[in-house]
Amino acid sequence: MARAAANLGSIQPAISLTLRSLEESLGIVLFDRDTRNLKPVPEANYLLSEADRWPSLSAR
Numbered sequence: 519m520a521r522a523a524a525n526l527g528s529i530q531p532a533i534s535l536t537l538r539s540l541e542e543s544l545g546i547v548l549f550d551r552d553t554r555n556l557k558p559v560p561e562a563n564y565l566l567s568e569a570d571r572w573p574s575l576s577a578r
Contacts, residue, residue: 519556 523530541548548562558566 519530519533523533526533537548544565546561548559548565550557550559
């Protein structure tokens with residue numbers, strides 16, 4: 519998360535909060551989490567592949 523936050527010019531807590539909020543709004547878990555790793559679940563990969571079909575999502 520820290521690396522993703524740095525790449526996005528943000529901070530880790532903001533990225534974590536945004537991902538949790540997205541999961542809550544979708545009603546699914548997108549990542550398997552442990553203390554050191556974050557791994558996308560199949561649903562996350564599917565969502566990412568579908569986002570390319572929706573310009574308003576992929577532009578974010």
